[in-house]
Amino acid sequence: MEVDCATIRIGVDVGVAVDLSLKGNAAHRGVLAHQKTTTTPDATTGITDAVKHVIESASISPSRVATVTIGTTHFMNAVIERDARRLRPVAIIRVSKSFLREIPPFAEWPADLARLIRGYVGYVDGGIHIDGREEASVIEEQVVQEATKIKELGLNTIVVAGVFSPIDQDFKQEDRIRDILLNEIPGADVVCSHTVANVGFMERENASILNAAILKYARKTVKAFHLAMRQLYLTCPIFITQNDGTGLSASSAAKTPIRTFCSGATNSMRGAAYLSGKNLDGLQSIVIDVGGTTTDVGVLLSSNVPRQAFAYVEIVPGVRVNYSLPHLHSIGLGGGCIVRHVDGKVTVGPDSVGKELEREALVFGGTTITATDIAVAAGMANIGDSSKVSHLDHFLVEEARKSMKKMFETAMDVMKLSPDPLPVLLVGGGAIIAPESLQGAASLTRPIFYDVANAVGAAISQISGCVDILQDTRTQSVQQAISHAKRLAIEKAKESGASENSIHITEVETMPVSYIEKRIRIIARAVGDVDTRVSFPQFQFEEDQDDDDIDDEPERFSQRLDDPILKSEEVNPLTYSPKVVYQNDRLEWVVSVTDVAYLADGCYVLGCAGGGSPAAVKIQLTRMLREGYIMRIIDPSALGTDDIIYSGGGLGSPAVGVERLQSTENVSAMKALMAYLGHDNFQAVMPIEIGGGNGLEPLLLGSSRFFNVPVVDGDWMGRAYPTAWQTTLAAHESHRLVPCAIDSGDGSTIIMTASSSDKLVDSILRAACVEMGSAVGAATRPTNKADVTKYAVLNTFSLAWRIGRSIARCNFSNTISSVAESIIEEAGGPGVAKILFRGKIIQVENELSQGHSYGVVHIKSFDHIEDEDQSSRPLMAAVAHGGLLKLPFKNEIITAEHEADDGEVKIIASVPDLIAVLDNGSGKALGVPEFRYGYRVTVIGITCSPRWVDTERAVEIGGPKAFGFANEYQPLGTYVQPKSVIEEYRPKKFAEE
Missing domain, CATH: 3.40.50 (Rossmann fold)
Structure with missing residues (x-):
């Protein structure tokens, strides 16, 4: 088809027509017409009306329309609303x-x-x-x-x-x-x-x-879009906006509708940049999109493409996905937010009159004081009847205005990567409530047509191509691997309909694969303009597809709907008590689903950013408990003198675990070692490390499903370390790992019987691990009660449980800002543990020091400490203030190096003491895979067990020099053994004895 003269692009959210040939006109930026419409139950009525209006009002000939790009929430709404007719x-x-x-x-x-x-x-x-x-x-x-x-x-x-x-x-x-x-x-x-x-x-x-x-409904919807456009005599290509702010051909959207679920915010960001008319190339900028109920804050990269969130996100609660989504921070502030004045305190939102603003707000004759009324009363906006807010108390107006300003500034600060001021663009129908200036904004612009930026962003959307690949760098350099990924991304963009000459790379991220040499993960994204000069077959929707009407009552299938994993368990963490009983001639802690949840969160804190995520094993254990299997924990003192104690865990790359999920290779490794040693049974099991997912593995091994033995309340590290030879056992006695066994989980098992050193055992097993799939289950030489008493770190399950419970309690009582203080109390108080730093992650990089390769996370100090939940508990002072904190890590964090504002550098904590990073939003630990820019975090330190410092050999194995760092270990505090859960919650008649 001939489209050489077609320069008009129609974007549909509210409905707007943009002539790109006129974008240089500062007065209108090529916006010919726009029309607001409300969302309709069906997918096409509102869209058709909007397009029809802009065509008629601007007298646009259908032949001049190059593209129609639609931003729709219908697919997402079907999931949120649990619509059985559409799913x-x-x-x-x-x-x-x-x-x-x-x-x-x-x-x-x-x-x-x-x-x-x-x-x-x-x-x-x-x-x-x-x-x-x-x-x-x-x-x-x-x-x-x-x-x-x-x-x-x-x-x-x-x-x-x-x-x-x-x-x-x-x-x-x-x-x-x-x-x-x-x-x-x-x-x-x-x-x-x-x-x-x-x-x-x-x-x-x-x-x-x-x-x-959603596929069948998506096909039906996209087909309806085509038919609607043809009724308007439009034969141009149709696109649906996708989550990264670019367009997806209608036929592609019908095949992968999930890519369009969350496109609204990115449309607004792209529209904001276009409408501002400013040359922002080379600069990042903040976009604040204010609606009726909420405000979304995002970052436009220097390429004018929204910054993407690379970590996992939840599309709905409980459903994590990993496709491309914009990195956004949302707050409960919008034009319809209700303003209250109670007991001398003024609050704004988060509840809102929403779509009823034009009926409920004072300026429109309503009876509810809203943020819009405050904006009008303060002279910030001219909308409605200002006389209807002239009676508002000056104190109310000023306090509400200050509160809104502070909310905007805090949301901006969350998204910035440095304190440097950035240009800020204000869009959305509620943008009138934003102040004329914001701290941290280099400039503040409310562009023309700011209230229809979403539709403008849809109209001007480009085409993207993204690749996420693992590459081998044994036969090519890292730069060559990056260049290959870039070429693939460019080719993808071209295949999707981007004009070849306009395609450029907007993002490249490289990530080494932990424990696997010469493998690198590269994410590359390319973007280009829509090529409207030729007709692309993939843009044409196939009308002969079988798209019968969706049934009103689709048949449902009864298989596994009573799956125990789906049942919920509501527990009050302020009153919950674990079950400790006297059985088998001893006290035993009978583990519950709640205990597993607490242990998982606590183990991740003790993992010091490593140890592997406990998420998968938590699900596995929860499922087993709900199926009736039993898991038990005992105090070390309950062990018999002749008891045989096995230890096991995972060995290899965490990158494998995110694909294979949780399995039973640890069970197979233990069975292999038992057969070699001639053991028909054993009496207890312990984790090699309490930190991360490995801390929970013994509950699987000791469960009634497998070996049916209790788990000892202790481990051989008191934390997580990157290698199997960094244990308190190996720190005090040599040759304590062999004989040992590893199992791949898919049919390969190796038993190692002897070695000249424990360090060599780890090296040999890791080399074998690579050939076995880069992740194996491991079982090490059994121990006895004397070893446990003399060398183990005791009561670490108790400590993990208490840490997890403190996180749950803070979430339950809305005191997340003081979760670090709560964890420190559980660890023994300020003499044992400390808050090291509070700030925001601004960079994650890789470095090389003395032949050791490691990552570094950079955390920039907050300008001030904010207690966002207004907890009455005072926040504990941090060891270091201001400046920058650098945390080198090799899976686990090695040191905490503080650089003050005056340039002074000081090590404020180091291994073997524990250094953990807590997410201020959830109170939970962040592991290395979650380290991403923008996270607001609190870094805590916990004093290690004396097992790591009572000999020179122990410090040598577990201290900073083991990782290539020259600094001497300085203890953070004085160790206090964690309080035993079994002792605290033992039955009363035994507690009295």
Whole structure:
């Protein structure tokens, strides 16, 4: 089709027409017409009316329209509203011969949403290792059998999700399974997970399931968009805005509607930059999008593309996904927020009259004082009837205005990476409540047509291409790997319809893969203008697709809807008591689902940013408990003199765990070592390290499902360390790791019988681990009560539980700002633990020192301490104030190096003391995978066990010099042994004895 003269682009959120050939006109920036419409229940009425209005009001010839780009919330709303008419039940086929069985799909989903969507779950052989090798080959007969079961259930929407499928370049297992399924179930919708999201199995699978559930409705909706536009004589390409602020062809959106779920905020950001008319190239800028109820704050990069959130996000509570989303901070402040004056205190929001503003606000004749009324009364805005707010008390107006100004400034500060002032763009219908100046803003601009920036952003949207790949750097340099990723991103953008000459790279992020040499993960994003000069076949929607009307009452499937993982357990952490009973001639702590939750959060704090996330093993243990299995913890004093005590945990890269999920390779490793040593049984189990996911592993091993033995309240580190030889046992006696065993979980086991040093054992096992898939279960030489008493760090399960409970209590009582103080009290008080620093993560990088490679997280001090929940508890003073804190880490944090504002540098804490980073928003620990710019954090330090400092050898193994750092270890405080949960909660008749 001929579109050479087509320069007008129509964006639909409220409806706007933009002529890009006139964008240089400062008076209107090419905006020819705009029309506000309310959201309609059906997908097209409001959109059709908006487009029709702007065409007619600007007398636009259909031949001059280059594109129509639509921003829609209908797909997202179907999920949020649990709309059974728009969501389809989905069959899931997981692809792995040996993994994925322990943690089922929908493990953390809200029960009502899971019941709507979960149709069937099956497993077939396959899977890929992190280095690209096959775990197992796909067996066609297995796929055919699963297809038969799915057909019998009447399902025709299927998700195929395989381990490490996004890096499957050679075998294309998901694609092969899809082809087999389509041959068996013609016309089925089959979604391959690698086409939806990137590495991170549960999050990718969640995204794929949501995508599949909405597919039929998306097709119907996109088809309706096309028909509506044709009724207006528009034959131009149609795009749907996606989450990164760029456009997705309508036919592509019909295949991956999940990419459009959260596009509203990014449209506003892109529209803000365009409407401002300023040359912001080379500068980042803050965009504040003010609505009726909430305000979204985001950052535009120097390329005018919204900064993306690379960490996992929740699309709805409990459903984490890992596809591209904008990095936003939202606050409960909008034009409709209700203003109250109670007991001399003025508050603004977060409750709002929302869409009823024009009926409820004073300036419109209503009876509710809103933020809009305050703006008018303060002379900040001219809207409605100002005489209706002239009676408002001056104190009320001024305090409300100050409160709103402070809320805007705090939200801005959350998103900034440095204290340097940045340009700020104000958009959205509620932007009139923003003040004329904001601290931290280099300039403050409310551009023309600010209230329709969302639609303008849709109209001018570009086309993007993104790749997220793992590359081998043994045969190429890191720079060559980055260049390859850039080329792939550019090619993707071109294939999606971007004009080749306009494509440019907007973002590149590189991340080393922990414990795996010469492997690097690279994320690259390319963006370009829509190529309107030619017709692209992929833009044309296929009208002959089978899109029958969606059933009013779709059939639901009864399989596994009573899944115990879906049941919720509400517990008051202020009154909860763990169950300690006298049985087996001793006191035993019988672990509950609540205990596992507390232990998981506490173990992650003790992991010092390493140890691996406990999230997956927490789900596994929770499921087992709800299925009736028993887990027990005993005090070390309850051990018998001749008891045999095994220790186990995971060894390898955490990057593997995010794909394989939790499995039972630790059980297999322990069975192998028992067979070698001739042990038919043993009497107790202990973790090698209490920190991170490994801290919870003994509960799996000791459960009644497997070895049915108690777990000892203690471990061999008192924290997490990156290597197996950094234990208190090895620190005091040599050759304590062998004999030992490792198991891959998919059929390979190695037993090591002897070695000249424990350090060599770790090196050899890690080399074998790489060949076995880069993650294995491990079991080390058994110990006895004498070893535990003499060398172990005791009561560490008790400490982890108390830390987790303190986090839960602070969340429950809305005192998150003082969670660090609460954790310090549980650790023994200020003499044992301290707050080291409060600030915001501004950078994460990699460095090399004395041959040791490690990462560094940089944290910039807050300008002032904010107690956002207005807790009555005073905040504890930090060891260091102002300046910058650098935390070098090799999975676990090594030192805390403070650089004062005057340039003075000082080590304020170091290993073997524990250094942990807490997220100020949740109170929970952040691990290395979660270190991202913008997080507001509190860094705490906890004094290590004397086991790490009572000999020169111990300090040598666990101190800073073991990591290549020259500083001498200086203790943070004086160690106090954690209080035993078993002793505190023992039955009364035993407590009295």
